[in-house]
Amino acid sequence: MSQPGMTIIVKNTTRIIAGFIALFGVYIALTGHLSPGGGFAGGVILAAAAVLVVLAFGSGFAGRIVNEPKCHIWDGTGAMGFLVVALCGYITGGFFVNFIPIGTAHHLLSGGMIPLANLAILLKVGAGLAGAFVALSAFKYGRPRSIRRVGREL
Amino acid sequence: MGITIYLLTFAVLLVGLYIVVAKKNIIKIIVGVLIIDYAVNLLLVLVGYRSDGVAPILSPGQTAADLAETGVDPLPQAMVLTSIVIGLGITALMVSMAIRLHQKYGTFDMNRIRKLRG
Amino acid sequence: MGVEHFIVALILFMLIAALIAAETRDLLSAVICIGAAGFALSVIDLLLGAPDLAITQVVVEVIALVLLVRVVLRREDTSTTDARDALRTGAVLLAGGVLLVVTFVAVGGTGADGTIPAFGAATFANPDEALPSPVSSDYLAKGPAETGAANIVMAILLDYRAYDTLGEATVIFVSILGVYVILRQVGRRKQEPVL
Numbered sequence A: 001m002s003q004p005g006m007t008i009i010v011k012n013t014t015r016i017i018a019g020f021i022a023l024f025g026v027y028i029a030l031t032g033h034l035s036p037g038g039g040f041a042g043g044v045i046l047a048a049a050a051v052l053v054v055l056a057f058g059s060g061f062a063g064r065i066v067n068e069p070k071c072h073i074w075d076g077t078g079a080m081g082f083l084v085v086a087l088c089g090y091i092t093g094g095f096f097v098n099f100i101p102i103g104t105a106h107h108l109l110s111g112g113m114i115p116l117a118n119l120a121i122l123l124k125v126g127a128g129l130a131g132a133f134v135a136l137s138a139f140k141y142g143r144p145r146s147i148r149r150v151g152r153e154l
Numbered sequence B: 001m002g003i004t005i006y007l008l009t010f011a012v013l014l015v016g017l018y019i020v021v022a023k024k025n026i027i028k029i030i031v032g033v034l035i036i037d038y039a040v041n042l043l044l045v046l047v048g049y050r051s052d053g054v055a056p057i058l059s060p061g062q063t064a065a066d067l068a069e070t071g072v073d074p075l076p077q078a079m080v081l082t083s084i085v086i087g088l089g090i091t092a093l094m095v096s097m098a099i100r101l102h103q104k105y106g107t108f109d110m111n112r113i114r115k116l117r118g
Numbered sequence C: 001m002g003v004e005h006f007i008v009a010l011i012l013f014m015l016i017a018a019l020i021a022a023e024t025r026d027l028l029s030a031v032i033c034i035g036a037a038g039f040a041l042s043v044i045d046l047l048l049g050a051p052d053l054a055i056t057q058v059v060v061e062v063i064a065l066v067l068l069v070r071v072v073l074r075r076e077d078t079s080t081t082d083a084r085d086a087l088r089t090g091a092v093l094l095a096g097g098v099l100l101v102v103t104f105v106a107v108g109g110t111g112a113d114g115t116i117p118a119f120g121a122a123t124f125a126n127p128d129e130a131l132p133s134p135v136s137s138d139y140l141a142k143g144p145a146e147t148g149a150a151n152i153v154m155a156i157l158l159d160y161r162a163y164d165t166l167g168e169a170t171v172i173f174v175s176i177l178g179v180y181v182i183l184r185q186v187g188r189r190k191q192e193p194v195l
Helices: A008-030 A039-064 A068-091 A114-137 A145-153 B002-022 B026-047 B064-070 B074-105 B110-117 C003-023 C027-047 C051-072 C086-108 C135-147 C152-160 C162-183
Strands: none
Touching: A008 A039, A008 A114, A039 A114, A039 B074, A039 C051, A068 A114, A068 C162, A114 B074, A114 C051, A114 C152, A114 C162, B002 B026, B002 C003, B002 C086, B026 B074, B026 C003, B026 C027, B026 C051, B064 C135, B074 B110, B074 C051, B074 C135, B074 C152, B074 C162, C003 C027, C027 C051, C135 C152, C152 C162
16 A cells, blocks of 8 residues: 555545535534534534545645645635625625525524625635645655754754 | 632633643643633633523524523623634644744754754 | 533543643643543533534534644654743742632622622623613524524624624634745745754
8 A cells, every 4th residue: 555645444434424524514504593503613514524535545635625725715715705795784784784684583594694604604714724734734844954954963 | 619610710721821831842832722722711601601591592482582581691602602713723823833843943842942043 | 410510520521631731741642631621621511501612612622633643643752851940830830829819709709799700690681670781681582583593693693793703704814824824835945044
C-alpha cells in the first residue's frame, strides 16, 4: 500500500458516509429555525465531512474534492450572501429587517429571512473551517536548512 | 448547591489560567486557552438556567406565553453559540502558529525558542 | 436527586480532566484530556436546556481534537520539559485565591444587590409589575409571533441580534484568513537568517 491516505477499509467507508454527513449538516442548517441546530452547527458538521475526506484520502488526492481555492470561493460566497440578506432588509425597512413574510411557526417555510441567513452561515463556517484544515494538512513539515545550523550551535 | 457549581466553574477557569501562565510548552498553552474557553461558556450558560427549565424551543401545541413561564434564558445561549465556533477558529489560528514555530525552531518549548533567538 | 448533582459531578469531571491536562508530561494525554472535558461540557449543556449548544460543542470538540492530535503526533519532542519557577506559580495561586474569595462574596450576595444570580433563579422573569420586563422574557413570549421561528435561539441569533452574528462572522473570517497567511509557502523569497 504505497498510496497516500489510510487503508482501503477506511477509504471505502468514507466514500459511503461522507456524503451523508454533509447532507446531515445541510439538514441541520435548513431546519435550524424549527429544531436545535442552525447554521453554526451545520457548518461545523459540513467541515467535519471535509476533514474526514482529507484524513482518509490524504491531502494530495482529496485536493480534487476539497481544496483551498474552492474553500475560498465558498467562504466568500457565504459572507457575501449574509451581507446580501442583510442589505435586502432595505426593501421593507432597514439593515437586517425581515423582508419575507414570516409565515406560521413549525412550517419549513417560516421565519422569513432566517433560513436564508442560516444557509449563508452554513457556507461561511463550513468552507472556512474546511479550508483552514486543508491548509494545515497540506503544510510541509520539513525544516529549513538555516535552522539546523543554529540548532547545532546550541 | 448553587454556590458549589459556580465555584467549581471558577476552579476550572483557574486551572486554565495556571496552565497559560506557568507552563512553557506551546501545546500546553493552547490547551489552557481551550479550558478557559470552556469555563467561560459554561458560566454564561449557568447564569441563564432556571430550575426545571425547558429548552427555549416552541413545541407544537405549546403557547409562547407557556414557554415564557418555563423556558430557560435564550440570550446567553445565543451568545455562547457564536463563542464556541469562534473558539474553534482561534484554535486553528493558534495551531498554525505553533506548527510554524515548530518548523522554524524544531521545538515546542518556549525556553528553548528564546535561547535559539539569542 | 436533581439535575444539580449531575451537573456538579460533570464539572468535577471537567476539573479532574483539566488538572490531568495541566500536570501530565505527555502532550497527547493532555490533548485527549481536553477532549474529555469538552464532551463533559456538551452533556452539561444538554442538562441545562441548551440542545443547540450541545450539538455544536460535540462537533467542534471532534474537529479541535483532530487538529491538536495532528499537531502533537509525529513531532520529535512530545515530552514536556517543565522549568517551573516558584515565583510565577505562587503569583498565579495567589491571584486565583483572591479571585475565588471575590467570587464567593459576589455569589453569596445574590438577590438583594443583584450580583451573580443564584443558580436556578429565573433572573429574567420579573415578578415586579412596576418595572419593565427584561428583554429575555420578551424574546420568549413574543419571539414565535414576531419572527415565525420556533427555535428562539435562532430567532435571537439571526433576527433580533443579527448585528452580533455579522460581527462574529467577521471574526471567523479574519481568523481563517490568519491561518492562510501564516501557513502559506509562496511569497517568501529566501530563508532569512534567524539571528
